[in-house]
Every structure is written in structure tokens, then in C-alpha cells.
Amino acid sequence: MSLENRVALVTGAGRGIGHAIAKNLAEEGAHVLCVSRSENSCGATAEAINQSGGSATSHAVDVSDGPAVAELAKSLLEKHGKVDILVNNAGITRDGLILRMSEENWRDVIETNLSSCFHWVKNLAHPMARQRWGRIVNITSVSGLVGNAGQANYASSKAGMIGLTKTLAKELASRQITVNAVAPGFIETDMTSGLDEKTRDIILKNIPLKRLGQPSDIAHMVDYLCSDKAAYITGQIFTVDGGMVM
Numbered sequence: 001m002s003l004e005n006r007v008a009l010v011t012g013a014g015r016g017i018g019h020a021i022a023k024n025l026a027e028e029g030a031h032v033l034c035v036s037r038s039e040n041s042c043g044a045t046a047e048a049i050n051q052s053g054g055s056a057t058s059h060a061v062d063v064s065d066g067p068a069v070a071e072l073a074k075s076l077l078e079k080h081g082k083v084d085i086l087v088n089n090a091g092i093t094r095d096g097l098i099l100r101m102s103e104e105n106w107r108d109v110i111e112t113n114l115s116s117c118f119h120w121v122k123n124l125a126h127p128m129a130r131q132r133w134g135r136i137v138n139i140t141s142v143s144g145l146v147g148n149a150g151q152a153n154y155a156s157s158k159a160g161m162i163g164l165t166k167t168l169a170k171e172l173a174s175r176q177i178t179v180n181a182v183a184p185g186f187i188e189t190d191m192t193s194g195l196d197e198k199t200r201d202i203i204l205k206n207i208p209l210k211r212l213g214q215p216s217d218i219a220h221m222v223d224y225l226c227s228d229k230a231a232y233i234t235g236q237i238f239t240v241d242g243g244m245v246m
């Protein structure tokens with residue numbers, strides 16, 4: 001197991017992609033701190049990991065709440081002494097065309113998807129830098145690469161994560177912290193379960209591999225980026241989308 005003795009924090013670990021990432025990192029031997037909004041969901045992920053022989057704990061917090069994130073990060077660092085791996089995966093959508101988008105929906109998405117990354121990195125990068133080893137993986141989206149009608153807030157937050165990824169990679173490289181992003185296409189989770197049949201067919205027509213992705217397709221890439229095999233990779237955005245965006 002490549003991540004034995006590592007402590008990994010995964011946000012949005014309660015469901016979908018975050019659940020798969022947490023499970024995989026635990027299978028690689030990391031102790032996983034499962035974070036999500038509700039204790040029910042991150043608690044269920046931690047329990048599933050512990051029941052299958054891994055090691056995990058659950059921590060409910062609203063990742064857009066800077067002071068709450070700072071308090072949780074402090075208590076986790078006191079308990080574990082370090083967090084080696086940070087996966088910023090928690091995210092929401094509040095779709096709508098720009099002419100009808102409320103300021104509240106703009107702000108909620110930017111705060112949850114982008115400002116949350118700032119809060120976690122502010123609180124966890126310093127101890128990573130001290131130990132001269134760290135992995136930060138941000139889950140962005142193809143929407144952040146190419147834009148998507150109806151998602152001005154979401155695409156902006158995800159494009160912001162790309163800028164953040166590249167900047168942090170430059171700032172933290174001298175401390176042996178790598179910072180990369182994964183840009184999923186359409187992945188089968190609660191986030192995409194509301195798609196109607198017609199939209200689904202249109203999406204499938206644009207995916208050369210002719211299927212929606214599974215959360216495990218993303219988790220495998222995250223596994224790799226967190227491993228020692230990826231020590232020479234930083235500042236990169238890896239698209240995992242069945243070939244949709246080339």
C-alpha cells in the first residue's frame with residue numbers, strides 16, 4: 001500500500017466522487033478524514049471504510065465557512081499532527097442562464113466550490129511545507145475549461161480552481177508539495193442524476209467512449225496523483241471525460 005502512514009482529508013466525501021476518492025485512498029493505506037456538510041453522509045463513508053478494514057473518521061462542516069474550516073483544521077492537526085493529502089472535492093451547482101441568475105446563486109457556488117479551497121489550503125499548507133511532503137488535488141470540471149451555457153457561476157468557480165492550482169503549484173513546489181487538478185466530464189452521481197433522457201442522449205453523442213463516467217474513474221486518477229509515482233507532476237489539469245473535450 002503506497003499511502004501507509006499518510007493522513008488524507010477529502011471534502012465532499014459523503015457521496016459520489018468524494019466517496020470513491022475516500023474509499024480508494026483508504027485502500028492505499030491512508031487514514032482518511034471524510035468531510036462533508038452533513039454528519040450522516042460523511043459518517044456513512046467513514047463507517048464503510050472502517051468496516052472494510054480501512055481507517056477513517058468523519059467531520060461535518062460547511063466548507064464555505066472560513067472560520068469553521070479553520071477551527072476543524074486546527075483540531076485535526078492537533079489530533080493527527082499532520083495532514084499529508086488534501087482533496088478539494090466538495091461542490092455544488094445552482095444552474096441558470098446569466099440573465100436570470102441571482103446574486104445568491106452566484107455567491108453560493110463561488111464560496112462553496114472555490115473559496116473553500118482557499119480556506120483549506122490556508123490552514124493545511126503550512127504544516128505540509130514544514131514536513132517537505134504534500135499532495136493537493138482539486139476537483140474542477142470540464143465546464144471550467146470550456147464553459148457551459150447555464151453555468152456561469154459553476155464554470156467560473158471551476159476555472160478559478162484551475163488558476164489556484166497552477167499558482168499554488170508554483171508557490172509550494174520548493175517544499176515538495178505537488179498541486180494538481182482533475183477535470184471530470186459527466187460522472188454518474190447525485191449531481192447528474194436529474195438529467196432527463198433527451199439531455200443524456202445529447203451528452204452521450206459527444207462522448208467518444210460512449211458512456212458516462214463512474215466516480216471510480218476519477219478516484220483512480222486522484223490515487224495516482226497522491227502517490228509517490230506522481231512526485232514529478234505538478235500544476236497540471238487532468239481531464240477525465242471519456243474523450244469529450246480534446
Ligand code: NDP
Nearest residue numbers: 012014015016017036037038041062063091141187189191
Ligand atoms: P455530489 O452532489 O454527489 O456530492 C457532493 C458532495 O459535496 C457531498 O458529499 C456534499 O455533502 C458535499 N458538499 C456540498 N456542499 C458542501 C459544503 N458547503 N460543505 C461541505 N460539503 C459540501 O457531487 P459529485 O460527487 O457529483 O461531485 C463532486 C465534485 O466533482 C464537485 O466538485 C463537482 O463539481 C465535481 N464534478 C462533478 C461532475 C459530475 O458529473 N458529477 C462533473 C465535473 C465535476 P453532503 O453529502 O453532506 O450533502
